[in-house]
Amino acid sequence: MFRGYEPYKDFKLRKAERVKMNIENLVQISDTEWEIPTYVRADMRVPVRLFATRELLEQIIDDKSLEQAINTATLPGLVGHVIVMPDMHQGYGFPIGGVAATEYPHGVVSPGGVGYDINCGVRLLASSIDLESVRGEMDVLANLLNKYCPSGVGKAGALKVSVKELDQVLREGARWALRNGYASEADLARTEESGSVEGADPDRVSERAKTRGREQIGSLGAGNHFIEVDVVDQIFDGEAANTMGLYQGCLTVQIHCGSRGLGHQVCTDYVQSFQDAVRRYNINLPDRELVCAPMDSPEGQAYLGAMRAAANFAFANRQLLAHSARRAFEETFAPRMSNWHLHQVYDITHNMAKIETHEINGRQMKVCVHRKGATRAFGPGAPGLPPEYRKIGQPVIIPGSMGTASWVLVGTADSMARSFGSSCHGAGRVMSRSQAKKEVRGDELRKELEQRGIEIRAGSMPGLAEEAPSAYKDVDQVVETVSQAGIARKVARLRPVAVIKG
Amino acid sequence: MGFEEISHTADWSVRVWAQDLPALFAEAARAMNSLSGIVTDKGPRLRRSFEAEGPDAESLLVAFLSELVYFQEQENLAFERFEAVVEEERLKVEMEEAQIISIDKAIKAVTYHNMKVEKTSRGLEIVIVFDV
Numbered sequence: 201m202f203r204g205y206e207p208y209k210d211f212k213l214r215k216a217e218r219v220k221m222n223i224e225n226l227v228q229i230s231d232t233e234w235e236i237p238t239y240v241r242a243d244m245r246v247p248v249r250l251f252a253t254r255e256l257l258e259q260i261i262d263d264k265s266l267e268q269a270i271n272t273a274t275l276p277g278l279v280g281h282v283i284v285m286p287d288m289h290q291g292y293g294f295p296i297g298g299v300a301a302t303e304y305p306h307g308v309v310s311p312g313g314v315g316y317d318i319n320c321g322v323r324l325l326a327s328s329i330d331l332e333s334v335r336g337e338m339d340v341l342a343n344l345l346n347k348y349c350p351s352g353v354g355k356a357g358a359l360k361v362s363v364k365e366l367d368q369v370l371r372e373g374a375r376w377a378l379r380n381g382y383a384s385e386a387d388l389a390r391t392e393e394s395g396s397v398e399g400a401d402p403d404r405v406s407e408r409a410k411t412r413g414r415e416q417i418g419s420l421g422a423g424n425h426f427i428e429v430d431v432v433d434q435i436f437d438g439e440a441a442n443t444m445g446l447y448q449g450c451l452t453v454q455i456h457c458g459s460r461g462l463g464h465q466v467c468t469d470y471v472q473s474f475q476d477a478v479r480r481y482n483i484n485l486p487d488r489e490l491v492c493a494p495m496d497s498p499e500g501q502a503y504l505g506a507m508r509a510a511a512n513f514a515f516a517n518r519q520l521l522a523h524s525a526r527r528a529f530e531e532t533f534a535p536r537m538s539n540w541h542l543h544q545v546y547d548i549t550h551n552m553a554k555i556e557t558h559e560i561n562g563r564q565m566k567v568c569v570h571r572k573g574a575t576r577a578f579g580p581g582a583p584g585l586p587p588e589y590r591k592i593g594q595p596v597i598i599p600g601s602m603g604t605a606s607w608v609l610v611g612t613a614d615s616m617a618r619s620f621g622s623s624c625h626g627a628g629r630v631m632s633r634s635q636a637k638k639e640v641r642g643d644e645l646r647k648e649l650e651q652r653g654i655e656i657r658a659g660s661m662p663g664l665a666e667e668a669p670s671a672y673k674d675v676d677q678v679v680e681t682v683s684q685a686g687i688a689r690k691v692a693r694l695r696p697v698a699v700i701k702g
Numbered sequence: 703m704g705f706e707e708i709s710h711t712a713d714w715s716v717r718v719w720a721q722d723l724p725a726l727f728a729e730a731a732r733a734m735n736s737l738s739g740i741v742t743d744k745g746p747r748l749r750r751s752f753e754a755e756g757p758d759a760e761s762l763l764v765a766f767l768s769e770l771v772y773f774q775e776q777e778n779l780a781f782e783r784f785e786a787v788v789e790e791e792r793l794k795v796e797m798e799e800a801q802i803i804s805i806d807k808a809i810k811a812v813t814y815h816n817m818k819v820e821k822t823s824r825g826l827e828i829v830i831v832f833d834v
Binding site: 260263408411465467475476632633634663 | 707709710711712713714739756757760761764765768771772775776806807808810811812813814815816817831833834
């Protein structure tokens with residue numbers, strides 16, 4: 201048995217025990233904060249803390265989000281609370297919107313707690329191009345973004361790297377892109393982890409994962425990934441917006457994607473191999489997707505090395521897509537304006553496990569923070585932020601559902617104290633993909649969005665229907681909740697004008 | 703034997719049933735092809751075999767379906783006419799490969815979420831959640 205881990209004596213009994221949650225079972229802390237105490241289920245090691253309004257909770261009470269949050273609360277070595285964000289919804293293993301911190305180095309790391317799309321994240325670029333001066337060129341811009349940013353099921357990327365180069369990408373992330381002329385130092389400075397996670401170990405990534413990665417680097421993929429051109433619609437914090445270079449009425453670009461097939465394969469490989477690890481370390485779990493291993497075990501170290509390598513792939517991938525987006529902007533606007541440039545606001549990850557230091561019960565502790573569908577939201581003065589953001593806090597980019605608003609927030613001192621420096625990551629689904637396709641026709645949705653002045657380039661009409669706004673929660677409500685709860689502060693609201701999807 | 707989609711907020715979930723384990727594996731693969739909306743060409747088929755070892759039926763099933771996900775994405779291949787043999791901790795599947803002409807939506811990964819082969823009046827049943 202691994203140090204300090206007590207196996208459950210009556211695991212089978214507890215596994216059979218299912219808790220039907222309803223809002224009345226929850227302890228209400230405030231209008232935007234609720235708790236599931238450890239007495240709710242015998243195998244919980246820590247309580248679950250939910251950031252949500254009653255209305256948002258009612259939207260997910262019948263899916264498995266809360267059961268999955270309780271399952272997550274059984275992981276060995278957890279500290280504080282398991283945190284769940286207002287965009288929560290049912291996933292597999294962890295709920296989407298889940299944050300869990302385990303004590304470093306003896307606590308566990310769980311590949312399922314990061315998910316298959318390792319370092320799925322969002323990059324925000326901004327310009328000083330006024331939408332009104334270029335409205336007639338948005339169709340040209342959308343066509344060029346669609347042309348230069350490959351998207352769709354399994355689509356190959358803009359370039360194919362050699363085996364040796366891929367190892368460099370896995371080791372260096374966006375720094376590899378910088379060395380090869382696809383990035384600037386300023387881009388890297390405004391990327392979480394400077395776009396290059398330390399401790400990445402390409403030797404821990406399988407050949408199969410590398411084969412998938414070599415062909416897909418520089419591609420967007422399909423599903424809910426997208427490139428979106430937005431306009432800054434409303435500014436809530438002028439000082440922070442100015443610092444980020446966000447100007448009312450001007451164009452921005454969001455890039456939402458991750459580590460593509462390489463990351464999917466890394467997670468698949470380790471969830472499979474950890475099935476044995478939990479037996480070796482005598483860890484009992486209510487769900488096999490939560491498999492985990494102590495961070496300081498050979499298995500835990502191997503996964504962390506591979507996960508960081510996949511994270512670097514994703515940082516390089518978003519950097520290449522940013523390079524392609526800049527090319528599209530240059531071709532569209534450079535012939536008639538000098539200031540067509542896109543500068544980076546920030547690049548965040550919302551699927552990752554990271555070693556960070558947080559104050560827990562009055563004590564500074566090194567922990568492994570798993571964020572699955574949750575964004576790091578470090579407050580002012582936190583380590584690792586570029587100098588210009590140290591005063592205002594880390595930019596937090598919250599993409600809305602297609603055709604609805606997106607948000608730029610900043611992390612706060614409260615997020616550091618109450619949510620392991622984390623906030624929400626999007627709107628959060630409320631409707632299954634098949635239901636969305638029954639209720640919405642892709643071609644009609646496209647027409648409706650285009651009538652609202654949004655250019656749509658989509659590879660698949662059923663795919664478009666799956667991402668219909670009605671399949672998601674209201675992102676404004678989600679953002680209002682984290683804002684009221686104090687774990688993020690509003691800076692700017694963005695409105696879409698062009699969407700490119702696989 | 704058969705399968706039915708179960709509602710899942712973000713991903714895909716399918717219940718599969720069959721009279722025995724080999725048939726369950728084959729039906730799960732067919733369910734996966736159906737969910738993805740795969741259409742294959744009608745040309746000549748090559749045979750391919752897959753072998754895996756694992757401590758239980760669930761881990762063999764995840765390994766098998768993950769193999770199909772890989773070939774679908776990497777080589778644009780789908781598989782049909784499965785003949786599976788399960789002996790203790792070993793799985794062997796013979797199948798025909800076919801080029802994919804079109805696909806509606808790809809599966810990213812096969813999860814272990816709440817996965818358990820159960821005996822029911824229909825034989826064996828399993829619920830599989832796919833990340834999409």
